[in-house]
Amino acid sequence: MGMFRLSKKMVYALEAVVDIAYNAGEHPAQSRDITKRQGIPQRYLEQVMQRLVRAGVLKGVRGPRGGYRLARERRRITVGEVARVLEDADDAQDPLAGDDVSELADRVVRPLWRDLGDTIMQELDSITIEDLCQSAHAKGIDSESGERVQFDI
Amino acid sequence: MGMFRLSKKMVYALEAVVDIAYNAGEHPAQSRDITKRQGIPQRYLEQVMQRLVRAGVLKGVRGPRGGYRLARERRRITVGEVARVLEDADDAQDPLAGDDVSELADRVVRPLWRDLGDTIMQELDSITIEDLCQSAHAKGIDSESGERVQFDI
């Protein structure tokens, strides 16, 4: 059906992206370290990361000392974008269309659901990774990379 | 984990409840008619209905000419309540606790998610079945039961 969803995958993705943004030092952040820090299933995260790489949110570098970097500045990546990337890729069709559905469902109940999803997404689109990093900083959470390692390009 | 979710089950439940509220005449609405009208898997809905009955949202009456009625007035049932009933029953524990989770996740990312869920729920709690029926009426959707069949008790 393609129902909107706040999935576990999204949370993992967001945790990983924030982790990279917040802990990134000179070397890129490695998948294994991220999963260790955030308590995310190791093998699973790799798949999530691939989606983020292909979507242009992260940039993966291979080989020893490899890992992941943000593909853009922190303030130019929104939580909404990360969430959208992890939304099921295969639902090319309209989420809640349905021909064999009553008017009541089609014009009252489902619009409510759809509007709700839109509202959530708007909310998420208004929050950037930068915002979350600042929030973490304000709460005195310490970064792996000393402090203030600015992200380039 | 216990992640908040806008599930298909909830949509079905809501569609059914609204259908009952809007189409209810003298006789209770029957499961089969509801599924026919709303395009919901017949046998599946029965289970959903049971949850709603046990939660005191619906009242089932058996035998010929049996069916379902609202257990309360339309304005005293909120969309949020219906959604809550269909939230997985088995997650007795905290939704997003986790001990082996970094501060970054625990104090930044997950609170964001939890707040979002709370916001959604608040929104849903502010909408009653009555509201949806009026919306349907305003849109000129016609009821099975002539018009204006007020609900008793």
Next chain:
DNA sequence: AGTTTTGTCGTGAATCTTACTTAACAGCAC
């Protein structure tokens, strides 16, 4: 410099778990 080794990401499939759907039968009221 060229080659091998090593450590990481990259990809696809296999397995496990949860949600959804279907089915079969028991219980109750007319």
Next chain:
DNA sequence: GTGCTGTTAAGTAAGATTCACGACAAAACT
């Protein structure tokens, strides 16, 4: 007994998790 709800179990689809192996780039070793 007939026609509905009530209950439990079995089957199917979707999501989450794990596994195995290929590709690539840095490092180490001639």
